Structure formats: structure tokens, C-alpha cells
Amino acid sequence: MLREVRGNGALARVLGAYASCGIAEFGIWIILLLYAYDRDGATGSTVMVLVQVLPSIAFAPFAGRLADRIAPVRVLRLSYVVQAAALGTVALTISLSGPEALVFALAPCATLGFDLTCSAQAALFPAIVRTPAELTTANVLTGWTDGAAYLVGPAVAGAVVALGGLAPAVVVTAAANVLAAALVSGGVRAVDLRGTPQSETSDLQTGAFSSLWSALSSPATRLLLVFIGFYYVLIGALDVLCVVLAVSLLHLGQGAAGYLNAAIGGGGMLAAFVTVVLAGRAHLARLLAVSLLVASGVVALIGAFPSVAGAVVLLAVSGLSGMVFRTVARIVLQRAAPPESAGTMFAAVAGIASLGLAAGTLVVRASIAIDGLRAALFAPAVVGFVLVGVAWHRLRSVDDAATIPQVQIRLLRSLPIFAPLPPPELEGLARGLELIAVPAGTAIVREGDRGERYFVVADGTLAVTSHGQPLRTLGRGTGFGEIALVTRSPRTATVTATTDALLYGLDQDAFVGVLTGHPRASSVVRNVVASYGDPAIELPGHLAPRRHPTAPPDSTPHPQAG
Numbered sequence: 088m089l090r091e092v093r094g095n096g097a098l099a100r101v102l103g104a105y106a107s108c109g110i111a112e113f114g115i116w117i118i119l120l121l122y123a124y125d126r127d128g129a130t131g132s133t134v135m136v137l138v139q140v141l142p143s144i145a146f147a148p149f150a151g152r153l154a155d156r157i158a159p160v161r162v163l164r165l166s167y168v169v170q171a172a173a174l175g176t177v178a179l180t181i182s183l184s185g186p187e188a189l190v191f192a193l194a195p196c197a198t199l200g201f202d203l204t205c206s207a208q209a210a211l212f213p214a215i216v217r218t219p220a221e222l223t224t225a226n227v228l229t230g231w232t233d234g235a236a237y238l239v240g241p242a243v244a245g246a247v248v249a250l251g252g253l254a255p256a257v258v259v260t261a262a263a264n265v266l267a268a269a270l271v272s273g274g275v276r277a278v279d280l281r282g283t284p285q286s287e288t289s290d291l292q293t294g295a296f297s298s299l300w301s302a303l304s305s306p307a308t309r310l311l312l313v314f315i316g317f318y319y320v321l322i323g324a325l326d327v328l329c330v331v332l333a334v335s336l337l338h339l340g341q342g343a344a345g346y347l348n349a350a351i352g353g354g355g356m357l358a359a360f361v362t363v364v365l366a367g368r369a370h371l372a373r374l375l376a377v378s379l380l381v382a383s384g385v386v387a388l389i390g391a392f393p394s395v396a397g398a399v400v401l402l403a404v405s406g407l408s409g410m411v412f413r414t415v416a417r418i419v420l421q422r423a424a425p426p427e428s429a430g431t432m433f434a435a436v437a438g439i440a441s442l443g444l445a446a447g448t449l450v451v452r453a454s455i456a457i458d459g460l461r462a463a464l465f466a467p468a469v470v471g472f473v474l475v476g477v478a479w480h481r482l483r484s485v486d487d488a489a490t491i492p493q494v495q496i497r498l499l500r501s502l503p504i505f506a507p508l509p510p511p512e513l514e515g516l517a518r519g520l521e522l523i524a525v526p527a528g529t530a531i532v533r534e535g536d537r538g539e540r541y542f543v544v545a546d547g548t549l550a551v552t553s554h555g556q557p558l559r560t561l562g563r564g565t566g567f568g569e570i571a572l573v574t575r576s577p578r579t580a581t582v583t584a585t586t587d588a589l590l591y592g593l594d595q596d597a598f599v600g601v602l603t604g605h606p607r608a609s610s611v612v613r614n615v616v617a618s619y620g621d622p623a624i625e626l627p628g629h630l631a632p633r634r635h636p637t638a639p640p641d642s643t644p645h646p647q648a649g
Contacts, residue, residue, distance in 0.1 A: 097215040101163070102228055104267035105208060108167060109236025111263035112201050114244035115174060117348055118256045119194050120330050121248060126187060132327055135194065136448040140323075140441035142195040143202050159211035160271060166203035167268035171261050173197050178257035200264075202437040209420075209433035213497040217546040217563075217589050218522060222494050223418055230414025234355025237406065241348035307485045308420075310478060312439055314379060315416050317474055318409065319440040321383050321467045323447025325351065325405070328463060331455070332389075332398060339395070350399045354406025358414065372482035375415045376475045381408035383471030390461035419485060492517040495591060498543050501564045516598075520591040525584045534581045538571025540592045547588025553580045560585075572598050 116139075123135035173196030180189050208229075216222045247256040326348070333343035385404045389397065420433065447467070454463035495517035499505040505513060520543070525531060531542060534553060549561040558580060561567060571578045572595045 095215065095217070095221070098212075098221075098225060100270045101208060101211065101215065102225070102232055104163070104167065104270040105204070105229065106232045106236055107263045107267040107270070108170065108201065108204055109233060110240040110243065111170065111174065111260035111267075112197070113237050113240030113348070113352070114263075115197055115257065115260040116326065117241050117244045117329075118248065118253055118260070119177075119190075120326060122181070122190065122253055124330055130452075132330055133448050133452050135191065136323065136327070137445050138191050139194045139198045140445045143198045143441035144438045144445075146199050146202060146438075159207040159214065162203055162207035163211060163271050164268055166200045166207060167264050167271065169203070170197050170200035171264035171268060173200065174257055174261035174264065178254050178261060181257060182254035197260075198441065202441075205437050206433045213494050216494060218494060226417045227414055229417060230358065230410055231356070233413060234352060234358055234406070234410045237352030237355045237410075238349050239352065241352060242346060245343065245346050245349065307481075310481055311375075311416065311419060311485050312435065313474070313478070314375060314412075315436055316439045316443045317471060318379060318382070318412055318416070319443025320447040320450065321386070321405075321409070321443075321471070322440075323444035324451045324463070324467050325386065325402070325447075326444070327448050327451045328386075328389075328460075329402075331451075331460065331463075347398065347402060350402040351406035351409070354403035354408075355410035357403070358407045358410035371415045371419055372485040375412060375419070375485070376479065376482060378408045378412040378415065380471055380475050381405075382412060383467045387465045387468035390464040492520070494545075495520045498545060498564065498591065502543065502566050504566070504569065516593065519597045520593055523590045523592050525588045525590055527584050527586050527588075530581055530583045531590065532568060532571075532578050532580075532582050534579065535577045538568055538576075538578050539595050541568045541572055541595070541598045542566060542582075543591040543593070545589040545591055547584060547586045547590075549588060550583050550585050551580050552583070569598070 119135050119139070120132045123131035125131075127134070173193050177190055177193050177197075180186070180193070212222060212225050216225055243259060244256050247259055329347040329351075333339045333347055339346075382405050385401045385408070389401050392398070392401065420436065450466055451463045454466045492514070496513055499508075499513055499517055499520075505516065508516070522545075523542075525547070531549070532538070543566045544561055544563055546563055549567075551558040551561060551567070561582070567582055568578075570576070
């Protein structure tokens with residue numbers, strides 16, 4: 088699996104930054120719960136959770152819209168900077184014994200910053216991966232990263248709290264976000280695959296809710312989001328339960344709360360041995376449901392084994408199953424999310440996650456008040472079994488929806504010829520693309536040959552020559568071959584791979600058919616051909632200009648190779 092992303096430095100940097108941020112995110116969550124618990128017990132921890140997650144619920148649609156409208160790499164940098172600044176201020180406030188209200192007020196900034204991270208990374212992945220298989224691999228690796236962060240973050244937080252107190256532990260989390268910002272500040276260059284916005288004049292609020300409605304229009308997607316919501320209810324419950332178990336039941340002290348959470352993360356790391364087989368699987372919905380059942384069911388057993396060893400083992404099993412669920416859900420969402428709303432979809436997940444965390448905290452608080460700790464341990468399992476039982480026969484729809492060719496759509500949309508196409512036509516073209524691996528030195532098309540395909544560059548560098556003279560260099564996010572296809576004439580140039588390259592090929596009939604049926608796309612082709620300034624190139628009647636030759640072009644030409 089790692090071989091599939093070998094050589095993709097941008098992806099390595101993004102995943103490294105995400106790991107560093109994840110360590111900070113899981114660590115600060117425990118630190119702030121301990122800070123609040125130390126001041127007002129379980130009630131204080133509950134308030135801290137609500138303070139962090141409620142603003143995130145309201146902010147989620149806007150975070151996604153930012154990632155869909157602004158270059159995702161810029162949003163990613165912003166998110167890490169916001170988190171680092173907020174956590175640095177929290178550390179300073181705690182170390183100076185500043186007002187508790189300030190710590191509670193700053194706590195949501197870290198959560199909001201992580202919402203930006205999740206939505207921006209989801210929107211960025213299709214722009215830096217090279218094939219659909221690599222996109223799936225990137226999501227699996229993100230799951231592994233989550234597991235590692237869930238293990239390392241709470242463990243480091245627990246150790247630093249035990250040795251130096253809360254303020255130094257917050258400093259460590261702030262430093263981790265500084266490192267994340269540094270990683271994505273250099274070496275991550277992504278082709279802008281967002282394409283032409285559907286409405287340049289739409290404001291952020293209108294666009295955010297419009298994109299969110301589009302993302303939630305599929306019943307299968309809504310079912311998947313319900314499952315994800317319950318998963319985060321479970322996580323919210325476990326976060327509080329780990330604190331209560333460590334301090335009140337197992338009598339291990341504050342630092343042990345981090346160690347119990349680290350057991351969940353350790354189980355998540357073991358999930359790597361399960362998720363490694365996911366890249367080639369088309370049907371994942373049943374695994375989604377089973378992993379959710381196991382993750383919630385084993386929590387109920389902790390009440391039957393009230394020992395340190397029993398709690399650690401069962402929490403690790405819950406973490407393993409939970410990470411399998413989380414990785415599968417991310418893969419399915421990446422496959423099923425409307426390409427124009429990918430950031431919004433994952434921001435919606437962040438909002439649902441915040442709502443679930445808050446609900447899980449309230450469930451534990453209410454269950455403890457009604458019937459003690461054992462009731463709090465059993466409640467998530469009961470809800471999980473009921474939810475999966477009701478939805479079991481509808482899971483096939485989740486698999487059926489997860490077939491959108493995300494990477495191919497994003498690449499096509501980056502090209503001016505295809506940018507005007509509405510989503511259904513663009514998706515239809517994307518499904519007809521064939522992936523072609525080309526060794527360095529290979530001539531993909533030769534001057535004078537008959538043209539049968541249009542090509543889109545997914546990775547590598549290509550040289551365009553005519554009569555032996557160099558014309559231009561092509562790279563990721565460019566295309567070539569349109570002149571020979573639309574004019575039914577021989578190739579006007581030779582294109583040779585100067586490095587190993589990955590291309591997507593589109594047959595002539597599909598290419599010409601979509602141009603014939605869409606006026607704006609035809610106009611772009613006319614402008615592209617006109618930009619060559621070669622009177623020998625004649626367009627067929629259905630693509631010939633229909634206006635005065637001195638009129639301004641409909642869009643900026645983007646010279647390609649014919």
C-alpha cells in the first residue's frame with residue numbers, strides 16, 4: 088500500500104502535518120477535560136465539552152465552504168496557525184493562574200481549527216493524489232494516522248501532566264500545531280482542481296448552506312452520516328468515561344485518564360492490519376456496521392471487568408473497531424461526496440462529530456445520575472445495536488452511492504474545455520477515462536498520426552515538439568490532443584514523456600460528443616484552436632465560430648498540444 092504513494096512528497100507532508108495536529112487535538116481534549124474536572128468534577132468536564140463542540144456545530148458549513156471556494160492548502164495552513172495561537176494563549180493563561188473563563192473561551196478555537204483541517208484536507212486529497220487507488224490509500228493512511236495520534240496524543244498529555252502539570256502539556260500541543268503549519272508551508276503544491284465556481288457572486292452564507300443541502304441530498308449519504316454521528320456519541324461518552332474511570336473507579340489519578348485514552352489509540356494502531364485490505368474493496372457498508380457494533384458493544388463489558396487490565400484491553404478493542412469504522416466511513420464519503428461539495432461534506436462530518444461528542448457527554452452524565460457508572464457503560468451499546476438493526480437492510484444503498492470517480496472529475500474540471508460542463512456530463516466523461524502508465528522516453532502521440540484519444544496528465548512531465556522544435560512542457564492538470572479529434576486531421580505535434588507519467592485517455596467519440604452538446608465547451612475549444620494562429624487548422628461546421636471575428640473570446644485560451 089505504501090508503494091502506491093511512494094514519491095508523492097506533497098501527500099507525505101500533508102499526512103505528516105495531520106499526524107502532528109492529531110496528536111495535539113487528542114492531547115488537548117484530555118488536558119482541557121482534566122482542567123475542568125479538577126475545578127468542578129464531572130459537571131465541569133461536561134461544560135468543557137459543550138463549550139468546545141457547540142460552536143463547531145454552527146461553524147461546520149462555513150468551514151466546508153471555505154475549503155470548496157479557497158485553495159485548500161491555504162485553508163490548511165490557516166487552521167494550523169489558528170490552533171497553535173489559541174493553544175499557546177491557553178498555556179499562558181493556565182501557567183499564570185489566569186481566569187478560568189478565558190480558558191473556557193479559548194477552548195473552542197482548537198476545535199474550530201481542527202474542523203478547518205478536516206474539510207481542507209478532504210478537499211485537497213484529490214488535488215495531490217494521482218489515481219483513484221492512491222486516493223483510497225491516502226484515506227486509509229489517514230485512518231492509521233488517526234490511530235497513531237489517538238495513541239500518542241493522550242499518552243504524551245498524560246505523561247506531561249503527571250510530570251509537569253497542565254500548562255506544559257498545553258505548550259506541547261501548541262508546538263505540534265506549529266510543526267504542522269511548517270510542514271504544509273513548503274513542498275505542497277497542488278493543481279487548482281476546483282474548476283469554475285457555479286456562482287461567483289454567491290456569498291459565503293448562501294453558498295455554505297446550498298452546498299450542504301447538495302451534500303445531504305442522497306438518502307445513502309444521510310444514513311452514513313447518522314452512523315458517523317453515533318460513532319462520535321460513543322467517542323464523547325468514552326472521553327468522559329476515561330476520566331471518571333481513572334479518577335473515581337480505578338483510583339489511578341489524573342494522568343491515567345490520558346493512558347486509558349491511549350489504550351483506545353493503541354487499538355486504533357492495530358486497525359492498520361485490518362484496513363490494509365480496504366483499498367481494493369468495493370463493498371464496505373456491512374463492515375461499517377459490524378465495526379460500529381463491536382466498538383460500542385465492548386464498552387458495556389468494562390462494567391463487568393472493573394480492573395485496570397480489563398479496562399485497558401476492552402478500550403483497545405473498542406479503539407480498533409472504531410478506527411476500522413472511521414477509516415471505512417472516510418473512504419465511502421470520499422467516493423460518494425459530490426465533487427463540488429467535498430469540503431462541505433467533510434465539514435458536515437465535523438459538525439456532526441461535535442454534536443455527537445456533546446450528546447455522548449450528556450448521555451454519560453445523565454446515565455451516571457440515574458443509575459451509576461454501569462448504566463453509562465451500557466447505554467451506548469444498546470443504542471448501537473438498535474441503530475444497526477433498524478438500518479441493516481438499507482446498507483446496500485451506501486455501497487451503491489460510493490462510486491463517484493472523484494480524482495478523474497477533479498482533473499477534468501481543472502481543464503478549461505471541461506470546466507463549463509454540468510456535474511452529470513462531467514461525471515459521465517470521468518467514468519469513460521482509462522488510466523495509462525507511460526515510461527519515460529515514450530512518444531504518446533506523434534506528429535502526422537491519426538488522432539483517436541484526448542489525454543489528461545495525472546502525473547509526470549511531457550515535452551511537446553513540432554518538426555523537432557520544442558514548443559512547451561505539460562504537467563499534472565493539463566491535457567492534449569483536442570485539435571486532431573475535433574478537426575479529424577492528423578496530429579499537429581509530438582508529445583513525449585520526459586519522466587514516468589500517468590495519463591487518462593478519453594475516446595474521440597466521447598470527447599467530440601460532449602463538445603457538440605454543450606455550447607460553452609465548444610466555445611472554449613474554438614478559442615484554444617484559434618490561439619495557435621494556424622490558418623491550416625479548420626474546425627468542423629458544428630464548432631466553427633458563429634460571431635464576428637473581432638468579438639472578444641468567451642474564455643481565456645489555454646494552449647494545448649494537438
